[in-house]
Amino acid sequence: MISISSLEFQHGTGEFHLRVPEFTVAEYEKVAVIGPSGSGKTTLLNLIAGILTPKTGTVSVNHTQVSSLPDAERRDFRIANIGFVFQDFELLDYLNVLDNILHPYRITRALLLNKEVRDRARALAENMDIADKLQRYPDGLSHGEKQRAAICRALLPQPKLILADEATGNLDPDNKQVILDLLFDSVRNHDATLLAVTHDHELLKHFDRVIDFQHFRNGASV
Amino acid sequence: MSRAVSTPLVVGVKGSALDLVMSTLYFDDAVPELMTMAETDRIEDSGLALPIPVYARFQARGFPIVGTTLDYFAFRGLEIADGRQLAIIGETVLGAKAAEALGLGPGDFLVSSPETPFDLAGVYPLKMNVVGILAESHTSDDLAVFVDLKTAWIIEGLGHGHQDLIKNKDASLVLERNEKNVTANAKLRLYTEISEINLDAFHFHGDRSQYRLTALITVPHDSKSGTLLRGRYVSPAAATQIVQPVEVIDGLLQNIFRIKNVIDAIIMVVGIATILAILLVFALSLRLRQREIQTIFKLGCSRLTIVRLMAAEILIILVFSSVLCVGMMTVVDHFKNDLVRIAFIR
Structure with a gap:
């Protein structure tokens, strides 16, 4: 599903330099990425999603070389194939939960908003146990409910790859497990691949594979 | 003038x-x-x-x-x-x-x-x-x-006119009468209109x-x-x-124009300050909304669409404030004379 080779990335300031010689994730695999803060885990997710582009090397997702696509095509590819779950939920305060879930459909022409999508959004919310919260605004939700809404938003376009950037980082232990279970169930139900960045070592046992980002500093391939 | x-x-x-x-x-x-x-x-x-x-x-x-x-x-x-x-x-x-x-x-x-x-x-x-x-x-x-x-x-x-006490012998009008002077009491009728008949009765003291x-x-x-x-x-x-009235009025006009110049300068400074404040508000607003903008971008919105969204928001604010401003200006313009009179004259 994901294939990275000879990747090098440098931020504009030049202080941060990421090198990934080889990195692969198979289809339907659930992979956790761990590593110290500042090691480039989030940057790696952004490179896979096509939000950032590498200096050299290639990033392929589902046999498409994302890194070489033009901006607009890369954006469309991300919308159609990749769901992103953020650590801080990134819900918009001025939209209710349903509108937040549907928001990707409203800001891009690559996704078509219709009744079927709305019904699917309600069904997802039902699965995530937030169906009765759809008309509420993020301010009126708990952390767990916010993250469920964010997962719904990421899953709604039925992506084949889900990137989760510390999706349980802001949650209490009970909610962590619940959210992780929901995420795994959703990934299984949608036949998706999951690449999740986490700091929580207790959750690693649930993943098929764990990649320690410390390896990349030593120039290893994964 | x-x-x-x-x-x-x-x-x-x-x-x-x-x-x-x-x-x-x-x-x-x-x-x-x-x-x-x-x-x-x-x-x-x-x-x-x-x-x-x-x-x-x-x-x-x-x-x-x-x-x-x-x-x-x-x-x-x-x-x-x-x-x-x-x-x-x-x-x-x-x-x-x-x-x-x-x-x-x-x-x-x-x-x-x-x-x-x-x-x-x-x-x-x-x-x-x-x-x-x-x-x-x-x-x-x-x-x-x-x-x-x-x-x-x-x-x-x-000056006033009243009944002639010399010709009028009504004793009830007189307080005191002697050879030199006649003193009338309050009953004496003063004329409140000057006509050809009583014209001669009017005199000044x-x-x-x-x-x-x-x-x-x-x-x-x-x-x-x-x-x-x-x-x-x-x-x-x-x-x-x-x-010389021309000098006085000229001085008055010079003062008025001087005040007008001062007011114009104040309006200009206030105007510039307002524009800068508006720009600052927009800049701060954009800075505060960086995270939201970044989220929208990550969700798949193009940068051009984001710019259009922000421009549309600013345009809506400008249109509404312009309509409000024009409305207020119309009201002030309609009542400007009364306002000046109330504020500066009476």
Whole structure:
């Protein structure tokens, strides 16, 4: 599903330099990425999603070389194939939960908003146990409910790859497990691949594979 | 300004030159300190100028009563459009707009407004006969009620007419009668209207030179006479002053334009500050919304669409604030005269 080779990335300031010689994730695999803060885990997710582009090397997702696509095509590819779950939920305060879930459909022409999508959004919310919260605004939700809404938003376009950037980082232990279970169930139900960045070592046992980002500093391939 | 230019000199009691000029030329409500007729005699005796006394202190139904002499009409070039010129005391000639506003014409009456209605010993209203209407001159004269100087003094109470105690033998009118003097009581009827029948009964008490005026319009025979006359008022000890209305009005206009320039500068500074504040608000708003913008971008929105969204928001704010601004400006423009009057005049 994901294939990275000879990747090098440098931020504009030049202080941060990421090198990934080889990195692969198979289809339907659930992979956790761990590593110290500042090691480039989030940057790696952004490179896979096509939000950032590498200096050299290639990033392929589902046999498409994302890194070489033009901006607009890369954006469309991300919308159609990749769901992103953020650590801080990134819900918009001025939209209710349903509108937040549907928001990707409203800001891009690559996704078509219709009744079927709305019904699917309600069904997802039902699965995530937030169906009765759809008309509420993020301010009126708990952390767990916010993250469920964010997962719904990421899953709604039925992506084949889900990137989760510390999706349980802001949650209490009970909610962590619940959210992780929901995420795994959703990934299984949608036949998706999951690449999740986490700091929580207790959750690693649930993943098929764990990649320690410390390896990349030593120039290893994964 | 043309009225100021056409009025060479004005004499009045020392004080505000602006009040003196505004009262004499435009019959402004603010009456300056009063002077005496002695000043008229002084100027006449000098042989340097023609003094035209003006006594603009009283009002009739909101219009200024201007007591003056026939020289005033000749000096201003005022002509009678209907009726005739003043002939005897108690008569009035109305300015064109005053006559129109009051709905009066020759043969009608106009009563002067009482100054102190609750003062029994005060000035009594005088019923004046309207004998003429002036042709429109597009000056303050159009809004004036002109009377003879003596009529103005009668309104003030310096002159009056009453029953003749010599001819009238009614003992109930008399407090004391001797060979030299007859003293009447309060039953004596004072005339409140001057007619041909009681005209002879009107008379003045006291020294005429001490009768009061608001100002003297002074018309020098030539420029040299004017200069000499002005020189006679240079003394700091003098109780009166002589002013050139054109200089006073010019100074007033300069002050007005100076104030306008200051206000324009303030408006410009406030405007620039407002624009900078608006830019700062937008900049801070964008900075505060960086995370939201980044989220929208990560969710798949193109940068161009984000820019369009922000531009649309700013445009909506600008349109709404412009509509609000235009609405407020329209209201202010509609009521500007009343607002200026309320804020600065009364």
